[in-house]
Structures are given as structure tokens and as C-alpha cells.
Amino acid sequence: MIRNQRREWAVAFLLVLPFLLTYGVLFVWPTIQMVQLSFTDAPLIGTGEWVGFENYIEMFDDRRFWTAFNNTAYFVVLTVIPNTLIGLAIAMMVSRLKGWQQSLILAMFFLPYILPVSVVYRIWNWMFNVQFGILQYPISFFAGETINVFRTQWMFMPAVALVTIWWTCGFNILLFLAGLRSISPDIYEAAALDNANRWTIFRKITWPLIWPVTALVLTIQLILQLKIFDQVYLFVQGGRPDPSMVMVQYIYTMAFQRNQGGYAAAIAVALFVIVIVFSVLQFQLLRARGEK
């Protein structure tokens, strides 16, 4: 079929235009602005003087920035791999079920994912409540006393990580379940005839075949958890925010509480670069491993 190429291009462009406009106005332009802003001493609203790399130099000397960076990294370590592995484990168990049982169990695991963060915060804050929280029973059983988990520095991040995994695991389970379903049952039957036991089947069949999904889940998790803000912000309320500060929270504090727009922009650029570098690097590495 002979087509009018110019006409096709025009139609295609017209159809893409609304997206391009929205993307440009709401993402590309603000990003450029943010980078510009990071080289000025601007307050939250209005413009500022050009200060070159001063914000970045200051950032590297800022103890609180490094605390936020370390806390974010710690949170990533606590959530990304555990969340992925738990998602895979639950998906493998759910995939053994059939029919309505599978739907029911899957729905139960997925349900937390649709909750807004404020509700998640409410639920877990109650469960950990020192006076009437249900989780204080096992805590006092093992520790001998009740513990205010969100006010205990070393417990804070692991507790928030636990809540986050409970909250977001359902989505990973869904992705893994789709991946598991794409593996032909014949392959498992062939493996059964090939004398493979369950552990061999997992190690030699399921794990390598599900690897592309695992790489995807790990990358999505990494990006998501590097941007941690809401949970920490909510759970830290009433306590001392500084020791448990994470990067996005620090950006927020600098911009909206300290009125230092330029400096906050510099930290935002740093986070942006970290997210891009780590996620691209990770995804490429994981994909390469999978192809090997």
C-alpha cells in the first residue's frame, strides 16, 4: 500500500502533541528550572543571585545532608531486596492455588496497596501504640517491656521498612505472578521427569526464567524507595525528625521550612542524578546477568 508519508507524520505529530505539551510544561521545563535554581541563592518564592557551585559545595559539607543520604540508603537496603524476595515467595505460593482460592488470597495480599499512606500510617501507629497496640504483646513478651518503636532511634527505619513492605508488596506479587504464569507448565513436567527436586527446579528453572521480572521489580523498587518521604514524615511526627531525616524530607525542610529554594534545588538535583544513575546502572547490570 502506498501511503502519503508527510500526511502520516502530520497526523502522528498531532496525536502526540497533547502529551508532548503536558510533558514539556509539567516535567521538562520544571526540571530545567530546578537545575537553574540550584545555582542560585533563591528563596522558596522569587529569584535569587547566581552563586555558581556554592550550593553543591555547601551540600558536601552539610552533616545533615549526609545523614539524610545515609538514612535513604539504609532504607533502600532494608526494603528493595527483601520486598522483591518476599513478593516472589508469596507469588510462588499463590500460584500453587487454583480458581477462587487464588483470587481471594491474591486480593488479600493486594488490598494494602490500594490504601492511602495516611491510612497505612494510622493502622500501624495503632498496632505499635504503647498503651493499646496489639503488637506490644509480642514486643513485651520478647523484650520484657513495651517499646515505643517509632521513638526508638535504631528501630525506626526497620519499622518503617516493615510497614512499607506490607503496604507495597501486593504490586510486586502481581508482577511476579504474571511472570510465573508465562512459564510453560510443560517445562516443570519435563523437569519432574528429569529427576529435579523442588530446590533444583527453583534454582535452575524458575529463578532464571523469572529473572527479567525480578530485574524489573528490583529497579521499580529502587526508584520508589530512593524517593521515600511520606511514611517517614508521618511516623516521625511528635519525635525528633533530624536523626531519621531522608533526602526528599530534607529537600522539603530546606525549601518549605527554611525558605532556601536554591539549596533545596541542589539537593533535589543530587537525588535526581542518584536515581537516574542507580536505576539505569542496576537495570543494565541485571539484564546483562540475565542474558549471560
Place this chain on the structure above:
Amino acid sequence: MSDIVLKEVSKSFGTVSILEKVSMHIKSGEFIVFLGPSGCGKSTLLRMIAGLEQVNDGEIYIGGERVDQLPPNERGVAMVFQNYALYPHMSVRDNMSFGLQNVGTPKDEITRRVDDAARMLEITQLLERKPAQLSGGQRQRVAIGRAIVRDPKAFLLDEPLSNLDAGLRVRTRLELAQLHNRIKATMIFVTHDQTEAMTLATRIVVMNNRGIEQIGTPMEVYSRPATRFVASFVGSPAMNFLPVSALSDAGGQANVAFGGQNSLQTAIPASGLGKGQYTLGIRAESARITYGEGGIEATVDVVERLGERTLVYARLSDGAPIVAEDAGLSGVNAGDVVRIALDGKAAILFDESGRAFHAAA
């Protein structure tokens, strides 16, 4: 010895019965073909022998050992799946080695067996490739190779040729027959293709409707079908079936009246035939166009020229359809009125239940 014995094996999925009391004895080294239409339970039966489906009732023995409660890996059988079920992330060598690795076979023994099988199947140059880099025929060989290296008591093949194109299917069929001659292993082959069954089998198990219709050599199944179903399922074109209007005893053998004024003297003993409605069965090669006297009159509908022979689709005076054969260079055309000579010695009678009555062997 690795005979396979099935004793009254039954299978149902929920309330749906798939197989009912199936029994057979497969001798060591036989090439058995399960032949039947889709949904007759032939693949399920194979999977039950493999241990991939539970047996609801009955017993299965392989090499004298009862196996119906054993897991697949303890039955000593290897299976070739319809879509080959190769491990997509492993090389051909790893695919073939996997089963041996799992039982702790020494490395050099694995290498030797894989290399031997690869040489036999002419896939040595493919050993380092992944399944995705292979053609359908090559994957097929790898799947067979994976089975061979394990040196199983029996090979179970589930429609292994159905994903190949026509030319390759014929070639692979031939190679499979040669392979069986060489390794002399017990093979069970499932197919709905009667040509595959006829060309490969030592014995064919014709299955239909939850059970076995007939077990016999290809020529037995073809020329002495046990039931009307077997007669219609095996052979191309299908056997002609003509309603019988009257039966008489002529010298101890049945004389059949059919299709208006026609009659045929058969070699079927009349003594075994009772009352009731019968159907005359006769294959196209026993219904030949004749240019001389005799025969029955028919009007030609369609002529199929196959080269070495010609199939003539015609109608008798009462409208009953019949397929007859003529020479390759037949002059018959659609619309012609021809005469068809039926070979009474090759005729078969079927009673209402479909049971066949043959000429004395």
C-alpha cells in the same frame, strides 16, 4: 525387559470421565501408537504412564514394577512433549545434561552420553546453542536427544511431529522409525494422524470415547477393523458405508442387498449374523471403476486425480455416496454414469452397535 502393562486404568476430571477401564500389554521394544481423535483420552493415558496425571483406578506396571503411585522421575521413562518443553535459558548441551546431573552422574559420563546422542541425531554442531536459535526440526531432535541420554525404559512421545511442517514431518517420521530400529527401545507415540500411526507402529491402539476400540498391527487395523469407528478413522479416503436392505445365506456366506437393486456376494460367514440393521463397509481400493460388464451403476459427483490413482466420488441410484478408485490416467469426469465393481472378499459388515464381521481369515 521393560514391558508396560495397564490393568483397568480409569481417569476422570471431576465428574467428567476421560478413560474407563483401559487395559493393555506393551511388549519390550515395541513401537506402540495411541491413535484417536482429539479428546479421546490418548494424551491423558500417556501422561498417566509418565506419572504426570494421577490414576483414579487401576494399575500400571513398567518392567514388572508397579509404578502408578510413583512420581514421574522414579518410573524410568522419558517423554518428548508436543511443544518440546526445552529449557529456554539453557544451551542444548545443558538441556540434555540436566536429567543426568540431577541423579549425580559423573561429569565425563554425562559428556560422553550427550556427545553420543548428539552424534546419533546429528546435532553436534548445535550443542552450544540456545533453543530459541534452533528451527522446529532441530528442537525436535534436541527433545529426543534429551530423552535418549537418560537411557530410559520407555520413550513416551506426545504428538511430537504435530508442530513440524509437512515435509519435515515425513522426514522426521522416517528418522524416528530408524531410531527405533537402532535403539530397540519401547516407544509409545501419541497421534491423531493415521499416516504416522500406520507408518511407525508395531501395533496401533485405536482409542475413542473413553476406551480402546482395537489393538492390532497397522495392517490388521486397516484391513480387519474391529469396529465401525476404526474402519472410518483409519484409511484415507474413509471406508464406504452402505446401508444393507437385506441379508441372505448363499452357501454359508452372506449375500448383501443394498442401494436399490444391487447385491454383493461376500466371504463373511452367514452363521454369525443375527437379525437387525447392518451396514456394508468397503474400502475405495476394493470398489474399482469397471469399463466392462457387471458392477453397480453410479453417477459421478467429483473426481480427484492423485497421480498414481484417481478417486471417484459418486452416488448410487438410491443416493448413497460411494468412493471408488480408478487408474491414474482415468477418463472419468464429473456427471458421468460409471460402473463400479465391488470386491466381495474385502467387504465387511457392521451391526447396529458398530461391531465388525469379517470374511474368515
